[in-house]
Amino acid sequence: MNLSTVTIEWYLLLSAILFTIGVIGVATRRNAIIIFMSIELMLNAVNLSFVSFAQYLGDTSGQIFVFFIMAVAAAEAAVGLAIVLALFRNKKTVYIDEVNVMKW
Amino acid sequence: MELSQQAWYFIVLAIGAIATAVGTITRRNPVSAAMNLVAHFFMLSGLYLTLQAQFVAVVQILVYAGAIMVLVVFVIMLLNIGKEEQSKDGTSLVKLVGIAMALTFALVVGKTVSAGNAMLTSGLSPDAIKLGTTENIGTVLFGQYLLPFEVISLLLLAALVGAVILAKRKIE
Numbered sequence: 001m002n003l004s005t006v007t008i009e010w011y012l013l014l015s016a017i018l019f020t021i022g023v024i025g026v027a028t029r030r031n032a033i034i035i036f037m038s039i040e041l042m043l044n045a046v047n048l049s050f051v052s053f054a055q056y057l058g059d060t061s062g063q064i065f066v067f068f069i070m071a072v073a074a075a076e077a078a079v080g081l082a083i084v085l086a087l088f089r090n091k092k093t094v095y096i097d098e099v100n101v102m103k104w
Numbered sequence: 105m106e107l108s109q110q111a112w113y114f115i116v117l118a119i120g121a122i123a124t125a126v127g128t129i130t131r132r133n134p135v136s137a138a139m140n141l142v143a144h145f146f147m148l149s150g151l152y153l154t155l156q157a158q159f160v161a162v163v164q165i166l167v168y169a170g171a172i173m174v175l176v177v178f179v180i181m182l183l184n185i186g187k188e189e190q191s192k193d194g195t196s197l198v199k200l201v202g203i204a205m206a207l208t209f210a211l212v213v214g215k216t217v218s219a220g221n222a223m224l225t226s227g228l229s230p231d232a233i234k235l236g237t238t239e240n241i242g243t244v245l246f247g248q249y250l251l252p253f254e255v256i257s258l259l260l261l262a263a264l265v266g267a268v269i270l271a272k273r274k275i276e
Contacts, residue, residue: 006154006228010118016217017210018122021129023205024129024206026202027199027202027206028199028202033134033183034128034134044148044168052155055229056227058230058232060235060244064241067245070164070168077172077175077176078263078266083270084179084183085179085183085270086270
């Protein structure tokens with residue numbers, strides 16, 4: 001690995017590491033809000049690879065996709081947090097392992 | 105070893121980004137997890153600047169660190185949740201399998217990326233500095249991607265209505 005120039009490899013590996021941290025967060029945490037934040041981590045890891053591909057291949061489309069992903073993430077934040085609020089109002093908890101009425 | 109300026113910025117910001125991401129998923133207190141995530145968004149914004157994507161870097165701070173995290177912190181405040189206590193049944197099999205799958209994913213991506221594709225060994229595209237400007241992004245967004253742009257505004261409207269309905273106490 002040549003260390004004198006920053007190649008796209010560096011950004012892709014960093015993006016993979018950040019995505020993995022997000023997945024581990026979703027798998028291990030019980031608090032619905034922290035799971036939600038881990039999902040944001042994963043979305044941002046993907047955004048990072050989109051931007052690095054756009055800048056290394058010289059195509060604007062990657063940055064436009066990031067723009068769309070941010071809009072979807074904002075929509076997801078609004079609806080997801082409203083669901084957490086409704087959950088807390090009905091169940092008095094935000095811990096997902098205590099919400100198991102749909103579990104067979 | 106001679107490191108370029110971009111390499112130095114990358115290394116510092118990458119270490120910061122990984123540290124704050126780990127902080128986000130390990131903090132017991134949801135407020136400190138949220139603050140770690142805000143710091144993480146600033147690190148990512150810096151990484152976008154090393155990629156010469158100024159517009160995305162600024163939008164990252166405005167939308168994520170500004171709008172979305174304010175919403176998250178507001179909900180944490182509204183629910184008044186304290187530190188997360190340990191689950192009664194300890195570490196479950198599901199969690200271990202989840203971690204194993206995540207690490208497998210990282211291994212597969214890492215091997216694929218470091219396999220040494222010729223396309224991946226060059227530096228930034230020569231016209232990268234022009235691609236990241238507001239002018240260029242605006243031209244492409246309102247030209248080639250006009251229809252998706254309009255559709256995304258509909259999605260935001262639907263999410264807005266949905267959030268209000270979900271958060272309402274009773275619907276008359």
